[in-house]
Amino acid sequence: MTDPRPATPEVSGPRRSIWRNLSLVWLVPLAALLVTLGIAWQTWAERGTRIEITFENAAGVTPEETTIRFRDVIVGMVEDVTFAEDLATVVIGARVDANVAESLPENAQFWVVRPEVSTSGITGLSTVLSGVYIEAAFRPEQGGSAQNFRGLDETPLVRPGMDGTRITIRADEGTQFSAGAPIFLQGIEVGQIETPRLLERGNGVIVDAFIQAPYDRRITTATRFWNISGFSVNFGPGGLDLSVNSIASLIRGGLAFDTVVSGGQPVQQGYAFDLYENEEAARDSLFSETIANAVELTTEFDESVRGLEVGSSVTFQGLRVGRVTDLGAFIEDTADGQEVRLRATLSIDPRALGLDEESPQADTIAFLSEAVQDGLRARLAAQSLFNQSLVVELVEIPDAEPATFGIFAQDAPLLPSVPSDLPDVTATAEGLFQRINDLPVEELLDQAIDTLAAVENLADSDGLRTAPDALVGLVNDARGLIGGEAAQALPEELRATVAELRGVVEDLRAADAVGQLVAALEAAEEAADDVAGVTTEFEGVTEGVPALIEELRALTQKANTLDLEGFVASAGSFLDGANRLVDQPSTRALPADVSALLDEARQALEELRAGGVVENANATLASARDAAAAVEEAAVTLPQLSARIEQLLGETETVITGYSANSSFNRETVAALREVRSAAEALTRLARQIERNPNSLLFGR
Amino acid sequence: MENAGSAPPVLTARRAGVLGCAQCGKVHLPGPERCARCGSVLESRDHTSLQRVWGWMFAGLVVYVPANVYPMLRTSMLGKTTDSTILGGVVDLIHHGSIGIAIIVFVASIVIPVAKFIAIAYLALSVTHRVRLSPGKRQHLYEVVEFIGRWSMIDVFVVAILSSLVRLDFAATINPGIAAVSFALSVAFTMLSALSFDSRLIWDASEEEDA
Numbered sequence: 044m045t046d047p048r049p050a051t052p053e054v055s056g057p058r059r060s061i062w063r064n065l066s067l068v069w070l071v072p073l074a075a076l077l078v079t080l081g082i083a084w085q086t087w088a089e090r091g092t093r094i095e096i097t098f099e100n101a102a103g104v105t106p107e108e109t110t111i112r113f114r115d116v117i118v119g120m121v122e123d124v125t126f127a128e129d130l131a132t133v134v135i136g137a138r139v140d141a142n143v144a145e146s147l148p149e150n151a152q153f154w155v156v157r158p159e160v161s162t163s164g165i166t167g168l169s170t171v172l173s174g175v176y177i178e179a180a181f182r183p184e185q186g187g188s189a190q191n192f193r194g195l196d197e198t199p200l201v202r203p204g205m206d207g208t209r210i211t212i213r214a215d216e217g218t219q220f221s222a223g224a225p226i227f228l229q230g231i232e233v234g235q236i237e238t239p240r241l242l243e244r245g246n247g248v249i250v251d252a253f254i255q256a257p258y259d260r261r262i263t264t265a266t267r268f269w270n271i272s273g274f275s276v277n278f279g280p281g282g283l284d285l286s287v288n289s290i291a292s293l294i295r296g297g298l299a300f301d302t303v304v305s306g307g308q309p310v311q312q313g314y315a316f317d318l319y320e321n322e323e324a325a326r327d328s329l330f331s332e333t334i335a336n337a338v339e340l341t342t343e344f345d346e347s348v349r350g351l352e353v354g355s356s357v358t359f360q361g362l363r364v365g366r367v368t369d370l371g372a373f374i375e376d377t378a379d380g381q382e383v384r385l386r387a388t389l390s391i392d393p394r395a396l397g398l399d400e401e402s403p404q405a406d407t408i409a410f411l412s413e414a415v416q417d418g419l420r421a422r423l424a425a426q427s428l429f430n431q432s433l434v435v436e437l438v439e440i441p442d443a444e445p446a447t448f449g450i451f452a453q454d455a456p457l458l459p460s461v462p463s464d465l466p467d468v469t470a471t472a473e474g475l476f477q478r479i480n481d482l483p484v485e486e487l488l489d490q491a492i493d494t495l496a497a498v499e500n501l502a503d504s505d506g507l508r509t510a511p512d513a514l515v516g517l518v519n520d521a522r523g524l525i526g527g528e529a530a531q532a533l534p535e536e537l538r539a540t541v542a543e544l545r546g547v548v549e550d551l552r553a554a555d556a557v558g559q560l561v562a563a564l565e566a567a568e569e570a571a572d573d574v575a576g577v578t579t580e581f582e583g584v585t586e587g588v589p590a591l592i593e594e595l596r597a598l599t600q601k602a603n604t605l606d607l608e609g610f611v612a613s614a615g616s617f618l619d620g621a622n623r624l625v626d627q628p629s630t631r632a633l634p635a636d637v638s639a640l641l642d643e644a645r646q647a648l649e650e651l652r653a654g655g656v657v658e659n660a661n662a663t664l665a666s667a668r669d670a671a672a673a674v675e676e677a678a679v680t681l682p683q684l685s686a687r688i689e690q691l692l693g694e695t696e697t698v699i700t701g702y703s704a705n706s707s708f709n710r711e712t713v714a715a716l717r718e719v720r721s722a723a724e725a726l727t728r729l730a731r732q733i734e735r736n737p738n739s740l741l742f743g744r
Numbered sequence: 745m746e747n748a749g750s751a752p753p754v755l756t757a758r759r760a761g762v763l764g765c766a767q768c769g770k771v772h773l774p775g776p777e778r779c780a781r782c783g784s785v786l787e788s789r790d791h792t793s794l795q796r797v798w799g800w801m802f803a804g805l806v807v808y809v810p811a812n813v814y815p816m817l818r819t820s821m822l823g824k825t826t827d828s829t830i831l832g833g834v835v836d837l838i839h840h841g842s843i844g845i846a847i848i849v850f851v852a853s854i855v856i857p858v859a860k861f862i863a864i865a866y867l868a869l870s871v872t873h874r875v876r877l878s879p880g881k882r883q884h885l886y887e888v889v890e891f892i893g894r895w896s897m898i899d900v901f902v903v904a905i906l907s908s909l910v911r912l913d914f915a916a917t918i919n920p921g922i923a924a925v926s927f928a929l930s931v932a933f934t935m936l937s938a939l940s941f942d943s944r945l946i947w948d949a950s951e952e953e954d955a
Contacts, residue, residue, distance in 0.1 A: 066795040068940070072803035075929070079806050082814075082922060108824065172822050 091119060092144035094137055096153045096177070098194040101133040103157060103175035111137050111153070113179045118143045121177065135194070137177070147189055151181030152203060154195040161223065166198070180204060197222075200235045201253035208259035210252050210310065212236065212268055212298070214318035217248035220272065220296040226252055227271065227299040233258035236298065249315070252298070262300070263307025267325035268316050272296035301325075327356070327363070337365065338407040340389045342421040342435065342458040348385050350433035351423065357389045358424075359437040364395035367435060389421070389435060389458070408456060414439070415459065423463040436463075763787070796940035797868045804933030805861060811926035812854075816903060818919040829923060830854065830899070853899045853927070856892060860934050863889045864941065871945040879946045886943050893935040900928040 101124045103109070111119035119139035127134050139147065157175045158167045170176060177194075180202035200223050201209070214220075217239035226234035234254035241248055254262060274287040287293065298318065319325035348370065357365035369388035374381050393399070393407045411419070417439065424436035440461060763786055764771045765779040772779065772786055779786050815827035828836060830853045837846035867886055870877065877885070903924045910918040 066792040066799060068792075068796040068799035071933070072799055072801075072806055075803040075806040075933070079810050079926075082810055086814075108826075173824060 088141075091138040091140045092190070093122070094119075094139050094144065094147070094190045094192065096135045096137065096192045096194045097127065097132045098135060098155070099132060099196050101135060102155060104135055104155065104177070105174065108174060109176055111139060111177045111179055112156075113143060113181075118179070135177070145188075146181075146183035146185060147179075148181050148184040149189040149192075150203060151179055151189070151192055152195055152199055153177050153179050153192055154198050156198065159198070197238075200237050201251075205253070206256035207234065208254050208256075208262060208310065209312050210254065210262065211313055211315040212250050212252050212318050213315055214239075214248045214250070214270075217241075217250070220250060220270070220298065224272075224296040224298065226254060226268075227297060228258055228261060228301065231258075260309075261302055262310055262314075263302055264310060264314075265307030266300050266302045266310075266316065267319060267328060268298050268300040269319040269322050269325035270296070271299045271322075328354075338391045338393060338404050338411070339368065340391060340411070340421075340456055340458045342387055342389060342460045344385045344387065344421075344423060344460055346385075346423065346462060348387065348423065348433065350425075351387065351435070352432075355432065356426070356434040357391065357437065358434050359396070362395060364437065365389050365391035387435060411458070412456070418442070419458075421458045421460040793940055793942035793945065794868055794871060797864060797937050800933045800937030800940055801861065801864050801868075804857075804930045804937060807926045807933065808857060808861075808930040809926075811923045811930050814923040814926065815921035816899070816923040816927065817906070818921050820914075820917040820919075822915060827921065830927070849899070852896065856896050857930060857934065860889055860893065860896070860938070864934065864937050867941060867946070871948075882946045883943055886938070886941060886946070890935075890938045893931070893938055896931040896934070897928065900924060900931065 098104075104121055104124055106121050106123050109121040110117045111121065119137050121135055121137045123136045125134050125136065126132070154177070155175050156167045156170055156178045158171050159165070167175075178198075180199065182204045201207070220236055220239060222236065222238040224236050225232040226236060234252055236250045236252040239248045239250040272293075274285065274293065277284040277286075299322070300316075301322075317328075319328060351367060351370060353367055353370055355367040356363045357367065366389070367387050368390045371386055373384050373386050375384050376382075391407065391411070393402050396407070396410065398407055398410060418441050420438055420440050422436045422438050423433050426432040426434045438461070762771050762773055765782060765784060765786060767784040768779060768782040770779055770781045776786060778784065812830055814829065816830050816833060817828045819826045819828065830849070834846050834850045834854075837843075837849065863885055866875070866877075867882060867889075869875070870882055875882070903920045906918045907920050910916055
């Protein structure tokens with residue numbers, strides 16, 4: 044070592060003891076350790092008690108995120124979500140605040156709150172953002188140390204910790220209520236029902252219900268529950284009755300209850316009530332059931348009791364006094380052999396008979412016994428007109444056969460019954476229905492259909508469519524005709540014509556044409572003898588006579604065969620037809636103007652009938668007048684003709700004389716003369732007829 | 745043990761029988777308790793140095809445990825509260841695909857503090873035990889540890905900034921957790937621990953070996 048070295052080799056500080064050497068800095072890690080341990084202990088202490096909740100599924104539950112809340116305050120956190128050993132359920136492990144865990148009873152309820160939309164409203168909306176949470180509900184109990192719970196699948200309607208009374212309701216079927224349906228007391232919602240469940244035997248439904256305090260004090264053993272779901276329509280003596288309860292109950296269904304009579308006992312939790320169909324049934328059920336000293340009577344019926352059932356009313360003058368408690372058929376030995384009797388047991392409420400509520404049964408029976416001696420009888424009666432339900436009616440029949448209570452059982456005296464008048468009612472109704480049945484409704488309908496079809500066809504036909512126009516035209520024509528001067532002047536002309544005809548006939552008579560004819564014939568007979576010589580000369584003359592005669596006959600025939608009668612008949616039938624048409628209901632139903640038109644037509648036809656066929660008549664009269672004139676002319680010339688005939692006959696006589704009596708000329712002449720005579724007779728007939736009835740020229744009658 | 749790469753043996757103040765002020769560097773002859781120039785305590789060697797190093801380091805270790813176990817950040821977003829620890833945050837970041845940030849957080853929050861603990865412990869042990877690393881390199885390591893210490897606070901700064909900025913009530917709120925405080929304490933303690941280390945001890949040991 045060549046380096047220079049200082050004199051003092053080592054510098055060392057004073058040596059201190061180990062304790063004095065110990066630095067204060069060690070306090071720092073100590074403090075840090077203490078603080079850390081403190082924090083750790085606090086965390087451990089605060090992490091709460093572990094509980095396990097079993098759920099069907101863990102929808103939405105996330106470890107370390109899903110909280111457990113009690114009264115909406117976070118009291119715990121889900122730690123893990125695992126399966127049960129058999130994978131059948133999900134076990135949710137959670138830490139719950141220690142102070143809460145201390146009060147957690149075994150029946151604490153846990154359920155997962157998630158958004159829910161139901162008829163009752165929307166719940167759990169906040170969980171849409173924050174995620175689901177587990178709600179706990181329990182009634183805190185100190186010292187509770189339960190750690191395993193079974194979670195509910197649904198939000199419970201009634202949470203433990205709510206004050207009120209739990210009851211059970213029995214019903215025939217569960218259609219009328221859904222879980223959460225409200226229970227009303229005089230219109231105020233005081234409770235809820237839970238999910239209905241089937242009875243084990245399957246013959247009914249029970250549902251738990253919860254009535255909140257303080258309304259639960261209104262529930263006694265005399266309380267009756269009834270269904271107010273939806274709405275009800277009643278048609279009865281009081282008219283139409285439509286009752287709708289709250290809209291909510293329309294959707295969810297609902298129950299109502301009331302305690303009508305006093306005297307019920309307070310109920311315990313879980314007391315079971317029956318559900319009645321409606322308020323009326325519920326109130327009716329109150330009778331008899333709450334009375335301890337109701338009297339049981341037995342009565343027997345010979346007739347069918349269809350419609351009578353257990354629970355049917357027993358009425359006295361319309362008042363309900365009891366109900367049927369039992370019904371059955373019994374075989375009874377009688378003198379005629381075995382006989383089936385229908386026996387009903389009636390429970391009579393003494394209060395309804397005006398007796399004291401506390402009166403012993405014996406008193407009531409005695410009272411009834413007296414009434415029976417006075418004629419009180421049981422009888423079946425229809426409950427109402429519209430259904431087949433029967434009630435037992437107690438009636439007083441003063442002239443009933445004397446009877447007393449029979450003895451059927453120790454405390455069920457036999458009340459004599461009388462046949463009801465039910466069958467008559469039924470028979471009457473049946474008869475009525477039979478009669479209605481027998482009405483030829485089908486035929487009537489068919490006919491109506493046919494008629495309508497015919498009317499339709501008629502209406503559719505072109506003829507009918509043009510008919511109104513034609514009718515109007517006809518009516519107008521007729522009106523014009525009737526209004527015309529010619530028609531107005533017609534009567535006068537008729538009178539004149541008739542007068543002229545009469546004159547003609549007078550002339551005819553005065554001229555004594557017949558006598559002259561006879562004379563002429565006689566002269567002709569005479570002349571026939573002389574005629575022989577001039578036979579050839581007179582050939583043409585004799586040929587001319589038959590032609591004249593033919594003309595006369597034709598004229599007469601024409602006058603005779605004027606078809607007035609046919610025309611008038613057809614007009615009459617047309618009128619009748621029109622009349623019938625107008626009388627038909629269908630025609631009446633035609634529009635009013637058509638009716639009016641038809642009326643006009645009828646009037647026109649009436650006028651035609653009355654004044655009638657004026658034009659034709661006019662023409663006819665004109666021709667008749669011509670004919671008359673011709674006849675007159677003929678009548679004027681008749682004497683000349685007669686004279687000429689006479690002369691002719693005189694001449695022919697001579698000719699005929701020259702001929703043998705049996706010659707053919709003679710026979711011809713005789714025939715000609717006969718024809719002349721018949722022509723003359725026809726003329727005479729015509730003249731008479733015209734004289735007797737001038738109208739016949741017009742009407743052919 | 746060869747002192748490869750290290751400075752050649754020099755005459756130290758202690759060997760020369762004097763002592764230098766740790767603060768201002770003035771050389772004193774043995775005798776005075778305090779530096780004549782700056783008034784600081786004069787010690788040839790700080791005998792409590794190792795004690796303090798260990799003390800602060802243990803304290804840092806102790807609080808480093810809750811810093812990792814407890815949540816660093818409490819994030820409330822739309823009613824959902826999420827606690828995230830340091831490691832959990834790193835995992836979350838990886839899950840979200842932010843590998844780079846995850847690495848930064850991981851290095852700053854886990855690697856560096858742990859490395860510091862190891863380095864300090866190593867240095868402290870190297871004073872009394874024989875180690876492979878040459879005194880020069882150990883001195884270098886010490887300087888690195890001392891320098892890098894302050895940067896470990898980056899996590900704490902992030903939490904502090906987030907907590908003050910993200911205050912949107914219901915929509916989003918970030919609160920520092922217990923771990924934030926623990927972590928800050930841990931970093932502070934390790935820094936103090938590094939500061940407490942008397943680097944002259946490194947050389948004393950090597951000299952003794954040489955001697």
